[in-house]
Amino acid sequence: METNLSSYLSANRDRFEREMVDLLRIPSISTESQYAESVAECADKIAADLRAVGIDEVEVVATAGNPIVVAQRIVDPAAPTLLIYGHYDVQPVDPVELWDSPPFEPTERNGRLYARGAIDDKGQVHMHIKALEARLATDAGLPVNVKLVIEGEEEVGSPNLALFLAANAERLACDAVVVSDTGMLGKGVPTIATGLRGLAYMEVHVQGPAGDLHSGTFGGGVVNPANALASIIAGLKDQDNRVTIPGFYDRVRDISDADRKNMKQLPYSDEAFMAETGAPELDGEKGYTTLERIGFRPTLDVNGMLSGFTGEGAKTVLPARAMAKISMRLVPDQDPGEIEQLFTDHVMRLAPTGVTVEVRPHHGGWPWAADPSHPVFDAASAALNTAFGREPVYMREGGSIPIIPLFEQTFEAPVLLLGFGLPGSNLHAPNEWIDLETYHLGIETIARFYDAVAERMG
Numbered sequence: 351m352e353t354n355l356s357s358y359l360s361a362n363r364d365r366f367e368r369e370m371v372d373l374l375r376i377p378s379i380s381t382e383s384q385y386a387e388s389v390a391e392c393a394d395k396i397a398a399d400l401r402a403v404g405i406d407e408v409e410v411v412a413t414a415g416n417p418i419v420v421a422q423r424i425v426d427p428a429a430p431t432l433l434i435y436g437h438y439d440v441q442p443v444d445p446v447e448l449w450d451s452p453p454f455e456p457t458e459r460n461g462r463l464y465a466r467g468a469i470d471d472k473g474q475v476h477m478h479i480k481a482l483e484a485r486l487a488t489d490a491g492l493p494v495n496v497k498l499v500i501e502g503e504e505e506v507g508s509p510n511l512a513l514f515l516a517a518n519a520e521r522l523a524c525d526a527v528v529v530s531d532t533g534m535l536g537k538g539v540p541t542i543a544t545g546l547r548g549l550a551y552m553e554v555h556v557q558g559p560a561g562d563l564h565s566g567t568f569g570g571g572v573v574n575p576a577n578a579l580a581s582i583i584a585g586l587k588d589q590d591n592r593v594t595i596p597g598f599y600d601r602v603r604d605i606s607d608a609d610r611k612n613m614k615q616l617p618y619s620d621e622a623f624m625a626e627t628g629a630p631e632l633d634g635e636k637g638y639t640t641l642e643r644i645g646f647r648p649t650l651d652v653n654g655m656l657s658g659f660t661g662e663g664a665k666t667v668l669p670a671r672a673m674a675k676i677s678m679r680l681v682p683d684q685d686p687g688e689i690e691q692l693f694t695d696h697v698m699r700l701a702p703t704g705v706t707v708e709v710r711p712h713h714g715g716w717p718w719a720a721d722p723s724h725p726v727f728d729a730a731s732a733a734l735n736t737a738f739g740r741e742p743v744y745m746r747e748g749g750s751i752p753i754i755p756l757f758e759q760t761f762e763a764p765v766l767l768l769g770f771g772l773p774g775s776n777l778h779a780p781n782e783w784i785d786l787e788t789y790h791l792g793i794e795t796i797a798r799f800y801d802a803v804a805e806r807m808g
């Protein structure tokens with residue numbers, strides 16, 4: 351990298367941060383319709399920022415929902431092409447009273463910038479824009495073609511993205527997809543995420559008597575839906591914390607020796623993980639370590655329950671109905687549609703007589719695992735090593751990004767998850783933050799990554 355580029359990055363640090371603040375000020379909440387104007391404003395802002403750094407072809411494309419910003423800079427049709435995906439929409443801010451500073455007035459404290467969207471994902475989109483600026487504003491230049499798709503509906507499940515990608519598959523053709531929407535194992539520990547869990551999300555409704563009953567007059571005489579739901583839930587896992595749904599594990603891949611070896615090298619400790627949770631003990635499927643349980647094993651968890659009297663004091667009532675929301679995190683090669691069916695069948699088998707049980711599926715998502723032997727991973731590794739001064743670690747994420755498999759299928763190209771969020775960044779929670787030192791190292795990584803890609807994939 352030309353010294354010119356290094357000095358450009360260090361000379362412009364303060365301005366980059368100020369410009370990120372401008373982006374974070376826009377309340378681009380996609381889950382609440384009263385913010386639709388701000389969402390549109392944010393799309394225009396991203397487009398303007400891209401034009402300002404020298405991306406010549408920029409378009410804000412209307413969809414049935416929120417607009418998608420599409421941009422590209424083709425330097426040489428023979429050079430490798432990267433497709434960068436990110437999202438400019440953010441989660442709601444509730445409970446807003448738990449924020450130490452207003453969510454849309456970005457505030458710096460102890461080297462962190464606090465704001466909604468700081469790390470998920472506007473701050474990380476901003477890193478890509480600034481990396482492009484640094485290349486285009488200096489004699490470093492851009493050695494690869496770059497296309498960008500920045501959408502505004504990630505936090506509501508990307509309902510219009512699949513259609514858009516399919517309709518624009520040729521225009522967006524690429525050699526690799528780069529997504530910065532994940533995290534690092536720790537500060538100063540560059541991390542490439544090599545897997546994501548999928549999701550099946552279910553609601554179980556149990557209906558008993560026509561209305562709530564007196565628990566003295568009727569208790570012991572009819573089936574209590576809350577008790578019935580509790581017994582159904584209890585039947586979904588055994589004493590070893592294994593999911594009891596027949597066929598649930600049939601498609602789960604074994605953990606390879608290479609994966610086990612890699613996990614041993616991760617700077618991870620159960621103690622630190624436990625401290626982060628505040629839980630009194632770690633627990634999970636018997637026979638697996640915490641990292642294995644989160645990265646390589648599926649699981650099943652109750653997300654919420656509703657039934658009966660939950661107010662102050664005692665009210666002797668036998669509830670008429672009970673409901674639970676239950677999610678399953680899936681791993682390759684589990685099929686979310688198949689798991690939904692297996693879950694439903696099993697719940698029906700577990701359901702006691704005397705109540706009616708209904709199972710409703712919500713949105714699902716496919717699990718994903720990368721093939722890290724593709725040269726784009728080596729390129730990312732080299733860039734991270736140069737910027738952070740150490741080799742990156744490869745890690746499976748426990749979370750889900752359902753659109754990742756979609757990109758892989760649409761473009762028949764590898765997806766690189768190059769994320770810069772630190773543990774405890776409070777994404778989706780009050781006091782979300784981005785670490786500013788990591789923000790600048792992220793920009794440097796991306797700026798160097800283009801060269802590494804040109805060398806290895808050109």
Ligand SMILES: [Zn+2]
Pocket residue numbers: 437470471504531
């Ligand atoms: Zn995100």
